[in-house]
Amino acid sequence: MSKSPQTPCHDRVAALALIGLTLAFFAWQITHLDGFRWDYDEGPYMMAAKLVHSGHRLYSEVYSAQPPLFIASIAGAFTMLGPSAQAARAVMVVYSTIGLLATALLARELGGWLAGLSAALLLALAPDFFIYSRACIGDIPSMSMAALAILMALYHRRWRQRRWLALSGLALSAGLLLKLLPLLVVPLLGLIVLLNRSKAFPRLNDRWPPAMADLVWLGLPCLLSSLWCLLAYDFRPMCDQVIGFWLQARAAFRPDLASNGQKIVTYLAVLNGGILSLAAYGLWATFAKRPAQALVMALWLIFTALGLANHAPLWPHLLTAWLFPLAILAGMAVSDLVHRLKVLGSEGSDWSQAKPLLVGLCAMLVYLSTLPATIELDGRLLAAPTSAEDLDAVRFLKAVTAPADCVIADEQLIPFWADRDVPPPLTDTSFKRMFSGRLTAHQLIAMTQEYEAKAIVFWSDGRFADHLPDYLKWVRTNYRLARRYDSGAQIYLPVEPSAHGGFPLALESAK
Structure with missing residues (x-):
């Protein structure tokens, strides 16, 4: 996606707009934390954190099927604010705001400031993100850190400084310590590292040594975080509850590819058809102009599809992993549409721009047709259901x-x-x-x-x-x-x- 030349003044205004949008999202979500329950999973997580806050040891005493950072984050909030559902949900808002900002900056990196601002707005309005960015569930927080990890990996491509890979590994580690869902993007990060070296080293044999060094920089924070877990928690019960339980549950439920595929199609085409239409156009338009960037996004979608299709059981909240790449591609679609409108306006009847523009406008029309229902649904989700x-x-x-x-x-x-x-x-x-x-x-x-x-x-x-x-x-x-x-x-x-x-x-x- 071609990015139009930006002036420093334009960049500052766009950056301020993104900061304002991010702060507005945080302020809105942090003031709408009431209600009894969004999902059953809130109860086990809040109760586990309450017991850890009271002095019980995680895993050796308190049963938890989640990696330690998720419960530790909530317990830390309980230490500062006291045990409450609002304090637990506030932690989710913090992580989700990071994810919103990372999504915007990813779209900006791939398609310019308009793409970034559009992606942030589209993600914030998505009903499932609107709900689960406040619910005490680890999916959105963990994928928020995964999005941040991908952003840092792309920054390494731009500046060629390995500190960005270390930061990417740190963000990935945080995501995996919140929930194992970011395993979906681990192959993508590895491929980004390899692609980052393709221009500097056209020959494959010359590319491997620096690429392997890059992977070490990326993986070192993950190794250190694993060592921290071994030192901070009893290994046997932690491994049994996080890994062993996951394997047993997978064997008990067994992946049902047909059922999971139907759930995924329903989630994308029915529940998120508007943003999906924009994302599809964004991916198509990006392939036409910047194939390398389109490849990154296409692989993100493919790895997400493969991971979720093989998940057992596939609960509805796990499907929120789709929202991050969809919002980025939809933001890039908006940027492309505006660019084509400008070109058409300045150059007259240029059918090379008009034909794809018509496709993009149809995608935008689909999204706009779903927007009133989206806003109405968001308006009914201001607080968790209470009976x-x-x-x-x-x-x-x-x-x-x-x-x-x-x-x-x-x-x-x-x-x-x-x-x-x-x-x-x-x-x-x-x-x-x-x-x-x-x-x-x-x-x-x-x-x-x-x-x-x-x-x-x-x-x-x-x-x-x-x-x-x-x-x-x-x-x-x-x-x-x-x-x-x-x-x-x-x-x-x-x-x-x-x-x-x-x-x-x-x-x-x-x-």
């Missing part, structure tokens, strides 16, 4: 348990909002953990007895009730039903009434 049952359950737990009491729940956000702890091994009660055989009714019964649980929450998703019926049977024998909701959610208390409490414990049904 009357959620609020009642939190109030009920606060009333009938003491702060030091232990609660067992298949929805960790209930005790988290009530400022109660769960047993450290039970921060994660996900379907994935149950289906992979890592959480059984026998284990739940043993931990209920060991930690002397003062309340047991069976929430509306039916994790315990539907998939571990033997545990529900045991609880009904040894505990009494104290709260029942129209959704089917239930709360059980010990048979012996607690001296602590302010709710009418005889009440079994709540509207």
